[in-house]
Amino acid sequence: MAVFTAVTLDDLTLLLKKFPIGNAIAIKGISSGIENSNFFIDTERGEYVLTIFENLTFAQLPFYLQLMRHLAERGVLVPAPVPDQAGELVVPLHGKPAAIVSKLEGSSQMAPQPVHCAAVGTMLAKMHLAGRDFALQQPNLRGLDWWNETTPLVLPFLDEHNAHLLRAEMHFQSAFAACDHYHRLGRGPVHADLFRNNVMFIGERLTGFFDFYFAGCDTWLFDVAVTVNDWCIDTGTGVLDAARVRALLDAYHAVRPFTADEQAAWQPMLRAAALRFWLSRLYDLYLPREAEMLTPHDPTHFERILRERIATPAPGLFA
Numbered sequence: 001m002a003v004f005t006a007v008t009l010d011d012l013t014l015l016l017k018k019f020p021i022g023n024a025i026a027i028k029g030i031s032s033g034i035e036n037s038n039f040f041i042d043t044e045r046g047e048y049v050l051t052i053f054e055n056l057t058f059a060q061l062p063f064y065l066q067l068m069r070h071l072a073e074r075g076v077l078v079p080a081p082v083p084d085q086a087g088e089l090v091v092p093l094h095g096k097p098a099a100i101v102s103k104l105e106g107s108s109q110m111a112p113q114p115v116h117c118a119a120v121g122t123m124l125a126k127m128h129l130a131g132r133d134f135a136l137q138q139p140n141l142r143g144l145d146w147w148n149e150t151t152p153l154v155l156p157f158l159d160e161h162n163a164h165l166l167r168a169e170m171h172f173q174s175a176f177a178a179c180d181h182y183h184r185l186g187r188g189p190v191h192a193d194l195f196r197n198n199v200m201f202i203g204e205r206l207t208g209f210f211d212f213y214f215a216g217c218d219t220w221l222f223d224v225a226v227t228v229n230d231w232c233i234d235t236g237t238g239v240l241d242a243a244r245v246r247a248l249l250d251a252y253h254a255v256r257p258f259t260a261d262e263q264a265a266w267q268p269m270l271r272a273a274a275l276r277f278w279l280s281r282l283y284d285l286y287l288p289r290e291a292e293m294l295t296p297h298d299p300t301h302f303e304r305i306l307r308e309r310i311a312t313p314a315p316g317l318f319a
């Protein structure tokens with residue numbers, strides 16, 4: 001279940017008095033998702049999604065909501081936040097921050113073909129370009145600093161085989177983050193969690209990216225690597241599917257051409273993207289937050305992907 005904070009139709013009626021989207025008609029909790037309480041809401045003006053943020057603070061939220069607004073205004077398909085009558089995108093509800101965004105049509109494509117990967121690559125490149133003039137700055141809060149903080153917390157839970165892998169990969173990634181190629185990589189706001197369950201499709205048509213609540217400023221290549229590590233793999237083995245990788249990368253490259261520095265950084269970046277989710281899944285499994293009510297995601301999936309990326313070079317970014 002993923003409604004940590006309950007909201008009744010009466011609560012919604014009161015809340016919507018502050019929003020220019022008509023009166024409340026219905027509210028329905030959304031069962032998927034592990035971070036926030038989400039609701040589909042119907043109003044006299046249409047369908048929206050109400051999110052109550054269970055972990056993010058009032059101070060952190062403007063970055064995410066303003067970013068979504070910035071991207072939506074530039075034609076990137078993302079949910080558009082709805083400002084209240086005072087122009088606020090984040091409002092208190094039951095003492096927690098909340099926001100209303102437009103509802104995307106469609107559903108997640110959990111068995112993507114090259115055509116879906118190409119659509120994701122195109123929209124991801126458009127998103128990176130559209131984010132270049134976004135004024136707010138917030139680091140990727142699940143970046144190298146967080147990995148450094150988290151590694152000693154999870155190491156005691158690992159067997160020697162995995163502890164060795166984690167220590168060795170942290171060593172490798174620290175050196176990578178210090179190298180010249182890395183510092184020349186293009187940067188900006190990135191989604192940083194663009195998995196299959198965070199993109200909507202109707203058939204082969206992409207209708208939107210959502211769940212921006214891990215977004216932050218980081219290298220664009222990190223975003224591409226996170227996306228490829230989920231969209232272009234055999235989920236049983238973590239092995240990359242060459243046709244889907246090619247489709248995603250070629251589509252991205254056609255909108256924002258990759259650079260030689262990005263090509264040089266590609267293999268270590270795929271490992272970095274695998275490490276990021278291996279670590280967060282280990283952390284969620286061994287050090288669960290009190291409010292956590294869901295079965296954590298399986299860390300061994302990303303351990304497998306990391307080992308596979310170390311063992312087998314991925315197709316290059318471009319020929």
Ligand SMILES: Nc1ncnc2c1ncn2[C@@H]1O[C@H](COP(=O)(O)OP(=O)(O)OP(=O)(O)O)[C@@H](O)[C@H]1O
Nearest residue numbers: 030032033034035036038049079102103104210211
């Ligand atoms: N703007 C939107 N339009 C349509 N559906 C949405 C929208 N936002 C969220 N949803 C629906 O709500 C579900 C949960 O949302 P979301 O993934 O953002 O939750 P979460 O708690 O942040 O989850 P997680 O971190 O596990 O991905 C999605 O799978 C999707 O079905």
Ligand SMILES: N[C@@H](CCO)C(=O)O
Nearest residue numbers: 193195277280281297
């Ligand atoms: N995409 C993350 C969950 C957080 O959104 C994972 O699969 O570990």
